[in-house]
Amino acid sequence: MTLSDIDVGETLAAICEAAAGVILPLWRSGLTVHSKADESPVTEADRRGEALILERLAAAFPDVPVVSEEDASEFGTPDQIGPVFFLVDPLDGTKAFVRGDPNFTVNIALIVDGRPVAGAVTAPPTGETWFTRAGEAWKRVNGGAPQPVRVRAWDPATALGLISHTATEEQIRNLTDQYGFVRTQAMDSSIKLCRIAEGAADIYPRHGPTMEWDIAAAHAVLLGAGGSLSTPEGEAFVYGKADKRFRNGWFVARGG
Structure with a gap:
């Protein structure tokens, strides 16, 4: 199987759903939480999910390199990367997973x-899966028939901004003043971008650090749904920043 043979997004969706099947039984199971070198949490769910994803990607796309979160945490990121590669976060929102909250995701x-x-x-x-197909964004639930998703038009009277749980009241005020949304909802993980893609929210300004694997998959979905993700200055957001160890700068994800 090669990249030209298939619609890659559908294959990635099947792999994500298989990894979810490994991860979900471990949710709220009281499993041990370990600390990585950067003191962020990691669990057996992260590791099992990543192992399955790497195995499936190697089988389907043996010539395409992969940069994945847990492997990078243990062995470091590559010093350079070619123009074509996969980014994998097997469990984005580990803190939510550990708390027992539902906002965590599998991402490729x-x-x-x-x-x-x-x-x-x-x-x-x-059981929700968002994926790209033929340049568009689609969603299916528990393996059901996929339906197209689309961002909604911006309404300044009701615009909903998604924020991180760690945002302070002062930070929230600054963000609402700068970007013009009038309602907020706190949420973990890349699911924020997917909620914008399906028209359930309008904007997610991130004035803080993330890694490329945290957002790349949901960024692809958002683009397919007619949304955008750029720097706060409106410049293109690029991936493959090996010289920066795949760290992201600030960004703003928008719907219509």
Whole structure:
């Protein structure tokens, strides 16, 4: 199987859903939480999910390199990367997972020339999967028939901004003043971008650190749904920043 043979997003969706099947039984199971070198949490769910994803990607796309979160945490990120590669976050929102909250996701993105051209995101607790197909964004629930998703038009009277649980009241005020949304909802993980993609929210400004694998898959879905993700200055957001160890700067994800 090669990248030209198939619609990659659908294959990535199937792999994400298989990983979700490994991860979900471990949710709320009282499993041990370990600390990585950067003191962020990691669990057996992260590790099992990543092992399955790496195995499936190697079988389907043996010539395409992969940059994945847990492997990078243990062995470091590559010093350089070619124009085509996968980004994998087997469990984005580990803190939510550990708390028992449902907003955590499985993420795989295909990057070509710095852009996320295909991606899939699965939310294991709800069985929701968002993925790209033929340049558009689709969603299915528990393996059901996929339906297209689309961002909604911006309404300044009701605009909903998604924020991180760690945002302070002062930070929230600054963000609402700067970006013009009037309602907020706190949420973990890349699911925020998917909620914008399906028209359930309008904007997610991130004035803080993330890694490329945190958002690339959901970025692909958002693009397919007619949304955008850029720097706060409106510049293109690129992937493959090996010289920065795949760290992201600030960004703003928008719907219509």
